[in-house]
Amino acid sequence: MPDKLPIAVAMSGGVDSSVVAGLLQRQGHTVVGLTMQLWNQRRLPDLVPEGGATGRCCSLDDVYDARFVASILNIPYYVVNFEDRFEKQVVRPFVDDYLAGRTPIPCTLCNNFIKFDQFFEMADSVGAEKIATGHYARLSFDEATERYQMRTSVDTGKDQTYFLFGLTQPQLARTLFPLGGMIKPEVRVLAKDLGLPVAEKNDSQEICFVPNGDYAAFIDAYFQEQGIDASVTHGEIVDTSGKVLGQHAGTHHFTVGQRRGLGVAAAEPLYVIATEPETQRVRVGRGADLMKASLMARDVNWLSIAAPSEPRQAQVKIRNKHAAAQATLIPTQDPTRIEVRFDDPQRAITPGQAAVFYDGDLVLGGGWIE
Amino acid sequence: MAAVFSTALLDVYGNPSSTHRAGQLARQRLEEARRTLAETLRVSPAEMVITSGGTESNNLAILGLLRNGSGKPLHAVTLAIEHPAVLEPFRQLEHEGVAVSYVKSVAAVAAALRDDTALVSIMHANNETGEIQPLAEVATLVAERRANGQNIYFHSDGVQAFGKIPVDLASLGVDLYSLSAHKIFGPKGIGALFVRKNTLLQRIQFGGRHERERRPGTENVPAAMAFAKAAELAVGSQRDTVAALRDQFEAQLLNCLPDIQVNAGWAARLPNTSNILFRGVSAEALVIALDMRQMAVSTGAACSSGSLEPSHVLLAMGLTREEARSSIRFSFGRYNTPTEMAELVDAVVDSVNKLRQRASKEARLAG
Numbered sequence: 001m002p003d004k005l006p007i008a009v010a011m012s013g014g015v016d017s018s019v020v021a022g023l024l025q026r027q028g029h030t031v032v033g034l035t036m037q038l039w040n041q042r043r044l045p046d047l048v049p050e051g052g053a054t055g056r057c058c059s060l061d062d063v064y065d066a067r068f069v070a071s072i073l074n075i076p077y078y079v080v081n082f083e084d085r086f087e088k089q090v091v092r093p094f095v096d097d098y099l100a101g102r103t104p105i106p107c108t109l110c111n112n113f114i115k116f117d118q119f120f121e122m123a124d125s126v127g128a129e130k131i132a133t134g135h136y137a138r139l140s141f142d143e144a145t146e147r148y149q150m151r152t153s154v155d156t157g158k159d160q161t162y163f164l165f166g167l168t169q170p171q172l173a174r175t176l177f178p179l180g181g182m183i184k185p186e187v188r189v190l191a192k193d194l195g196l197p198v199a200e201k202n203d204s205q206e207i208c209f210v211p212n213g214d215y216a217a218f219i220d221a222y223f224q225e226q227g228i229d230a231s232v233t234h235g236e237i238v239d240t241s242g243k244v245l246g247q248h249a250g251t252h253h254f255t256v257g258q259r260r261g262l263g264v265a266a267a268e269p270l271y272v273i274a275t276e277p278e279t280q281r282v283r284v285g286r287g288a289d290l291m292k293a294s295l296m297a298r299d300v301n302w303l304s305i306a307a308p309s310e311p312r313q314a315q316v317k318i319r320n321k322h323a324a325a326q327a328t329l330i331p332t333q334d335p336t337r338i339e340v341r342f343d344d345p346q347r348a349i350t351p352g353q354a355a356v357f358y359d360g361d362l363v364l365g366g367g368w369i370e
Numbered sequence: 371m372a373a374v375f376s377t378a379l380l381d382v383y384g385n386p387s388s389t390h391r392a393g394q395l396a397r398q399r400l401e402e403a404r405r406t407l408a409e410t411l412r413v414s415p416a417e418m419v420i421t422s423g424g425t426e427s428n429n430l431a432i433l434g435l436l437r438n439g440s441g442k443p444l445h446a447v448t449l450a451i452e453h454p455a456v457l458e459p460f461r462q463l464e465h466e467g468v469a470v471s472y473v474k475s476v477a478a479v480a481a482a483l484r485d486d487t488a489l490v491s492i493m494h495a496n497n498e499t500g501e502i503q504p505l506a507e508v509a510t511l512v513a514e515r516r517a518n519g520q521n522i523y524f525h526s527d528g529v530q531a532f533g534k535i536p537v538d539l540a541s542l543g544v545d546l547y548s549l550s551a552h553k554i555f556g557p558k559g560i561g562a563l564f565v566r567k568n569t570l571l572q573r574i575q576f577g578g579r580h581e582r583e584r585r586p587g588t589e590n591v592p593a594a595m596a597f598a599k600a601a602e603l604a605v606g607s608q609r610d611t612v613a614a615l616r617d618q619f620e621a622q623l624l625n626c627l628p629d630i631q632v633n634a635g636w637a638a639r640l641p642n643t644s645n646i647l648f649r650g651v652s653a654e655a656l657v658i659a660l661d662m663r664q665m666a667v668s669t670g671a672a673c674s675s676g677s678l679e680p681s682h683v684l685l686a687m688g689l690t691r692e693e694a695r696s697s698i699r700f701s702f703g704r705y706n707t708p709t710e711m712a713e714l715v716d717a718v719v720d721s722v723n724k725l726r727q728r729a730s731k732e733a734r735l736a737g
Contacts, residue, residue, distance in 0.1 A: 035709070059548075076661070078658050080678075081678050120657065121652065121653055121655055121725075121728060121729075124655070124664050124724070124725070124728055125652075125654075125655035125658040125659040125662070125721075125725065126658055148614060156716055
C-alpha cells in the first residue's frame with residue numbers, strides 16, 4: 001500500500017537513483033527528488049585532466065541529468081547544498097586519516113553523516129517521512145528482535161553493504177533501498193521501460209570527489225589550496241629491520257599492501273606493510289609480512305543484531321572487494337571495540353578501512369580497523 | 371504588458387534595420403518604446419541603449435568604460451554587495467590589469483577614490499536586502515573630481531530599484547544606469563542601459579551598427595515594446611500598498627516567531643523586499659518547505675547547479691556563514707493580496723516551528 005506521505009529520493013543523476021524515483025512513482029507513491037551538492041568541482045581545477053575526469057560527483061552534467069529525469073517523471077526536484085558539512089565531516093577526516101597513516105573510506109562517512117543524516121532534514125522539509133536511495137542492499141524488519149535488519153543485495157557484484165554498516169536503527173526505520181532485490185541488468189531494463197534517458201549511463205567509480213581515483217594527487221592539491229606545507233609528509237622508506245631504503249614524497253601516497261611506486265630496488269617484491277605517521281616512515285617488507293590473523297575494530301556499530309556479549313562466528317570483510325573470511329568476533333570490555341580473529345591469516349589488513357561482519361547475507365555490524 | 375507583447379509578436383515582425391514597410395513599422399515601434407523608457411526616467415531617448423537585460427547592461431557599462439584601449443592603468447570603486455553581474459566583470463578586468471576597490475559601504479567610497487579612478491559603480495538598491503544606497507553622495511564626490519579635470523564616470527545598477535522607487539536620472543547624477551524588464555513584470559531577455567550624452571563608451575561586442583554603434587545585434591522589438599509598457603505601468607502604480615503589505619508581514623512574523631531578525635531592517639529599503647534571518651533554521655530547507663506549499667521564495671544566491679550558497683551580500687554586511695545560511699528573501703509584488711500575505715505568514719510560522727523542533731530534537735539526541 002503506497003504511503004500517503006511523499007518519499008524523498010536522493011537523486012545523483014545516475015541510472016540507479018533515477019530508477020528508484022521512477023519505480024516508487026509507478027508503485028503509486030508521491031515522490032520528491034533531491035540532489036545533494038557535496039563538492040564544488042571548480043575547486044582544485046588543476047586536478048582535472050584535459051578531456052574531463054571520471055567518477056566525479058556533483059558535476060553539472062549529473063545535476064542536469066537528475067533534473068531532466070525529475071522533469072520526465074514530473075516530480076518536484078531540488079538541489080540542496082551540503083558542501084560545508086561534506087568538507088567538515090568527509091573531506092577533512094579523509095585527509096586527516098591519510099596523514100595519520102590510515103587508508104580511509106569517505107563513502108562510509110558520507111553515508112553516516114550526510115546521506116542518512118543531513119538528508120533527513122531535507123526530507124522533513126518536503127514533508128517526507130521516508131527516504132529512498134539507489135544503494136544495493138536489502139532492508140527488512142524482524143518482529144522477534146524488533147530490529148531493522150540489513151542483508152546483502154541480490155546482485156552480489158553490486159552489493160554496497162560494506163559502506164552502510166554505520167547506519168542506526170532510527171535511520172534504517174526511515175530508509176528504503178528499492179534496488180536491493182534486483183540485479184543491475186534488470187535496473188537498466190527498468191530505466192528504459194520507465195523512459196529515463198540515463199539507462200545507458202556508466203556506473204560511477206571510485207571516490208566521488210577525487211578525479212580519476214587519484215587520491216594522493218587530490219590530497220596534494222588540497223594541501224596547496226589550504227596553504228599546508230606538503231613537505232611535512234615526506235620521509236623515509238625503511239625495511240622491517242629499520243634500515244633506510246629510500247625517500248618518499250608523502251605517506252598519503254602509500255597504502256598497506258601496495259607494491260608499485262615504491263621506487264626501491266630489491267631482490268624480491270616489496271610491499272608496504274605500514275605507514276607510520278609519528279616518524280613519517282613507510283615500512284616495507286615481503287609478502288609474508290603482510291599476513292595477519294587478527295585485528296581490533298573501534299567505533300563498532302551493530303546493525304541487524306544487538307551487541308553480542310559472547311564470542312560468535314562471522315564472516316568478515318576487511319575491504320570492499322575482499323571475499324568475507326571466516327572469523328570469531330570476541331567482545332572486549334569496551335562495547336565499542338571488538339577483536340576479530342580470522343581462521344586463516346588475511347593479507348594487508350589496513351588501518352582506516354572497515355571490518356564488516358556478516359552471517360551469510362545478514363549484515364551484523366562493523367567497525368573501523370585500528 | 372502581455373497583450374502588447376503577444377500582439378507585437380504577430381504584428382511587428384519586421385527587422386527595424388530593413389528598408390521595407392514592415393521594417394519601418396518595427397523601427398517606429400522600437401523608437402516609441404525607447405522614448406517611453408526615456409520619459410519615465412526623464413532622459414533623452416538617444417541616451418537609452420536597449421540590451422538583453424541587466425547582466426548585459428552592467429557588462430556593457432563596466433567593460434565599455436574601462437576597456438578603453440588607452441593603455442593607462444585604471445582604477446575603479448564598487449561595493450562588495452553588488453550583484454554578480456557587476457562583481458564578475460570587475461574581477462575579469464582585474465585579470466586585465468585594472469585595479470578595483472571593493473568597499474563595504476558608500477561611506478567608504480570617498481577614501482577609496484584615487485586620481486586614476488575612472489569608474490565608480492554603486493547599485494541603487496540591493497537585490498537581496500532591498501537596502502537603498504545614497505547615490506547623491508557618490509554623485510557629489512564624482513562631480514568634484516570631474517570638475518578638477520579627472521576622467522571619471524559614475525555607473526549605477528538600477529535593476530532592483532527601477533519601478534519600485536522613483537528614479538529620476540535627470541537629477542540622480544549618474545552617467546550610466548542599468549535596467550531590466552523582468553524585475554517590473556516585463557519579459558525576460560530585455561533591458562536597457564542609460565548612457566549619458568558624451569560618455570565615452572566602447573562597444574564590447576561587434577557585428578553591426580545598431581543602437582548608435584554601442585550595441586550591435588538585431589533589436590528585440592516586441593520585448594522592447596513590452597518593456598516600455600511594463601515601465602509605464604510600474605511607474606504609475608501605487609507603491610504604498612506593497613510597502614504596507616511588507617511591513618505587516620514583518621510585524622506579524624516578529625510577533626509570532628522568536629529569534630528572528632529583519633536583515634538591513636534599519637536601512638532605507640525598497641518597498642517590496644524583506645530579508646529575514648531565522649536563527650537555527652536551514653534557509654534551504656525552509657525554501658523547499660514553502661515551495662511544497664506553493665509559496666515561491668528564495669535565498670540570496672543560487673550556484674550553477676541550482677543549489678544555494680551563503681549570500682555574499684549578507685556575509686559582506688557582517689553576518690556569519692551560519693546566519694547567512696539561515697536567511698531568506700521575500701519579495702512582494704503589487705499583485706499580491708492581503709489574503710496571500712496572511713497565508714504566507716501561516717506557512718512560514720508553521721514551517722519554521724517544525725524545522726526548529728527537529729533541530730532541537732537532534733541536538734537532544736546528540737547531547
